[in-house]
Amino acid sequence: MNIIRYMHTTVALGLALLLPLVAHAFPIAAPGTEGLKVIVGNSNPIIATYQGNSAMYSNDLYLVQGDGDVFIFNNHSSAVGSQVNLGSFPVGTELVFRLHVNNTGYDYFTGPASRNPDQHVHARVQENWQPKETLVSFEDLYNGPFNYNDLSFSFTNTVTTPPPPPTGGVPEPAVASLFLIGLAASGVAARSKRRR
Known part of the structure; x- marks a missing residue:
């Protein structure tokens, strides 16, 4: 009887330890999206939403800006689902995000590996998640293990590839050629009238 009671207690304890992990599951960007950039896709405000973490270290997330970085979230003090309105930016602008690891002092950035102190990609960026x-999703350890589960957040109105230029911007080559031919023809016609 004691063995059965011990087994029930062990199973109950195991479930009690696992339930918080299941209850706090959070999304991680898909493999193959490492090193992609976060690019403004339209003129609407960019809304950041904190999605969760499994990091032991305390991490602060910032939007990198020339006049001082803007704090967004801390992985231990921000509530899952909390949002920050980052405002509007010109379409096609790359938004660079910095993860500051408070325990080690390292900073890691979205985008290419060359931005990071260990020359590794530290963020996955999954468009249309x-x-x-x-x-x-960020990795907060120098040289990995690169499972990108240390801080996840999402953004509205962003893409990973620059959007095409707006219509009315740069004319198509055929349209430009026709315009130049018409301009040249009107110049020839004007010269012909003067000679008469």
Whole structure:
């Protein structure tokens, strides 16, 4: 009887330890999205949403800006689902995010590996993780293990590839050629009238 009671207690304890992990599961950007950039996709405000973490270290997330970085989230003090309105930016602008690891002092950035102190990619960026929402997941350890589960957040109105230029911007080559031919023809016609 004691063995059965011990087994029930062990199973119950195991479930009690696992339930918080299941209850706090959070998304991680898909493999193959390492090193992609976060690019403004339209003129609407960029809304950041904190999605969760499994990091032991305390991490602060910032939007990198020339006049001083903007704090967004801390992985231990921000509530899952909390949001920050980052404002609007010109379409096609790359938004660079910095993860500051408070325990080690290292900073890691979205985008290419060359931005990071260990020359490794530290962020995955998955476009359309949800409709019109980009998911970003960071790795906070120098030289990996690169499972990108240390801080996840998402953004509205962003993409991973620059959007095409707006219509009315740069004319198509055929249109430009026709315009130049018409301009040349009108110049020839004007010269012909003067000679008469």
